[in-house]
Amino acid sequence: MSDNFDYRSVANQVLATEIEALQQLDQYFNHDFCRACEMILANKSGKVVVMGIGKSGHIGRKMAATFASTGTSSFFVHPGEASHGDLGMIESGDIVLAISNSGESSEILALFPVLKRLNNRIISMTGNPQSNMAKLADIHLQMTVPKEACPLGLAPTSSTTATLVMGDAMAVALLQARGFTAEDFALSHPGGALGRKLLMKLSDIMHSGDALPKVQPNALVRDALLEISHKGLGMTAVVEGDDQLVGIFTDGDLRRILDKRIDIHSATISEVMTRHPTVASPNLLAVEGLNLMQDKRINGLMLVENGQVVGALNMHDLLKAGVM
Template sequence: MNAIEAGIELEWSASQVARRVMQIEAAAISAVAARLDGQFDQACQLMLACRGRVIIMGMGKSGHVARKIAATMASTGTPAFFVHPGEAAHGDLGMITSTDVVLALSNSGESDELVALLPSLKRLGLPIVAMTGNTKSTLALESSVHLDVAVAEEACPLNLAPTASTTVALALGDALAVALLEARGFQAEDFALSHPGGTLGRRLLVHVRDLMHHGERLPVVRDDVPLRDALLEISRKGLGMTAVVNTAGELVGVYTDGDLRRTLDRDIDIRATPVSAVMTPNPATIEASRLAAEAVQVMESRRINGLLVQDQGRLVGALNMHDLLRARVV
């Protein structure tokens, strides 16, 4: 019979356990951060000087952490990929070249699969950066650089399940990736190139010229035409607005669905009134070379749903919020 069946009330709180786990792991990260030294700098220098890729290895839970570190490095300007140590011993070692650097993760520093690879890695002349929790381990002693990720205790109450140790390894991997990112001068635009399918990629790679309506699709009328013609142009082009230009083709205004609602309140003859009499002069515009995300900001700040597009002062296009939504820039 367990405690619940016996009707015994247990003094247990999930949130208290969660806080204890996070406190232990936060303390472990702080302890490792406090003892970072020149070894970390050397590891970064080896990776910056690498003409190939950073090969990241680990078994078990360390392998899961290694995969994440490889993915983070690859997306932040440091070519990297994960190689499973067990598979490496059965052919995948051929994926590694003499121009690479190895980052090996093992809390004990004695993972059989990693230790077994050391002769082959050394034969290739590869620099090895070891990340272990044992400074006297085989992996630590045989590496070019050793990063100490020892923790005082695991967050697991049995002090067995890798918890604090994997959190520290992951944090140190992030630290390596970010240090390399800054050293390379990696920018948001570079990140976007690695993430073209993501929201950030679209926001940083899609320009106004990529989305604007131009040529025959651009709604535009002369300022001396009757309002009726402007309304027909709006209907034909379906953008809810039309640009208004003078005889020289220069942009002088815009007429929108909102202007139409205001016009109807004035009892105006749409066949006799020129569009110039009811248009909005000095309309909001954006350059074709600007990012589409900037068009969103302009529309939101001006509380409008459309923008006319110019290129060096010349009207070249138009776009509205629906275009930005379809492109998933918003």
């Protein structure tokens, strides 16, 4: 049977069913959705405690993690464990986000009286607006799907996808409402490549001091080429006085002057340098520096403070630092 079974056809059916479910989800981004976001946003001291059982629990764990990494303090509590002691993790100022497609999960409903007594506000997220969880919650978020992708209608598929998207929509809406920035995001992601991209500044990877390529305006092109070769960045700053930047000379400039048959042994660098080059602050985030270089289609960047060259770097430095 496996030789003749059309796996791709089934996969496409699943995709079509779940896309249909998501296309209908926008009707539930309504007044109640806005109320829920406003409730969470106004809750300055408490956390969002996410609960769910079974597949809804798996989605709930991801939802809590997304909230936490985007500025909404949150954690997941398993309803079964909550009944046996973990309820102590929930404080009176917390908002409980309870997830169940049927809205009748007994493990969650059993906690409602205690949560009400603790003065916890409850947001339920279900596919059944007539369910007990929907009626007992302070705010109900509906996410009914036309059908599950499972042909038996039993395995949560479309409903869990819709729940995940609803959670992502809330997290991103809250992120934007509170003005959460890339720097804020980086504080909760300090490890790995993501942390390097978001936390690292150009000053962390720039070449400075004796490693900084620079020549005076009256230097011969030949001498500038020696400086470029010695420092290995494919460019040199042209400075005067207290390292005030007046121009830059790169490998690309060299190719252009050779095409013009300029004598590198007699011409000065001020005659052939690029004036008013693209520069950046050393305090710029490395990822922003990368974007700047890509936008300007340049391979090197001089870092300047108050007109004074303090550092330089190229694409290879960003690559080695794990920013690219």
